[in-house]
Amino acid sequence: MKRGISFEIPNEYGGFLGEILKPFDMTSFNWYIGGEESYFVEDCTLEEPLFPGEVYGMDGVILKGILENNEYYLIFANLKAYPKKKNVQDIKTYEEFLKSDCQLVLLVVDSAYVTVYCKDKVLLENLYHNAIINGYDNVQFITDENDGRTRLSVW
Template sequence: MIRGISFEIPNSYGSFLGEILTPIDVANFNWFIGGEESYFVDDNHLGESLFPDRVIGMNGEELKKIIENNKYYLIFADLKAYPKGANIIDVTSYEEYVLSNCQLVLLVIDSVHITVYCRDLENIEDLYHHIKKHGFESLEYITDENDTRTGLSVW
């Protein structure tokens, strides 16, 4: 069974979260944001933290504005999407994810390695084709057979 996708993005400034999540309606969810290490880019220099603190329940409209309308540098990021009104928790394993209401997990590790888990197979297919069209490298499906991740965290 397909669990998600993994791929690599360039190690550079950009709006990669917005680009990656284009096929998903970010505004339709409330988000857990792990508060990891990523920064706004201000005048071609690293500025303030993109997500300075852990956020439980960021409104999707607010997240959409941040990730689509700004330039930033991702180092580590942990974003998890929940239906509006659902109980939001930090799922830290695939087993917890399966038992939760979490609909999507997006992890960024070391600026380039992206992992996306998604419950909706149609959304996974849309994400896969979108990422392939963008030309991001090392794109592959994450399946029950090849998933070696032991936790859904960037640390």
């Protein structure tokens, strides 16, 4: 069974999270933001953190604005989407993900390595094709057989 996708993005400034999530309606969800290390970029200089620490329940409209209307540099990122009016929490394992209301997990490690888990299988296919269209490297499905990740965390 397909669990998610993995791929590599360029290790450079950009708006990659907005590109990656384009097929996903960010505005319909509240988000857990892990507060990992990523920065806004202005005049080719790293500025303020993209997210000011751990956030439980960022409105998707706000998140979409941040991710699609800014340039930033990702080092580590941990985002999890929950339907509006559901409890937003930081789930730690794939098994917790399956039992939770969380619908999507997006993790970025070392500026380039992206993992996305998604419960909606049609949307997962759309995210996969979107990654290919954007020219990301090593795009592949994560399955029950090849998933070596033990924690849904970037640390």
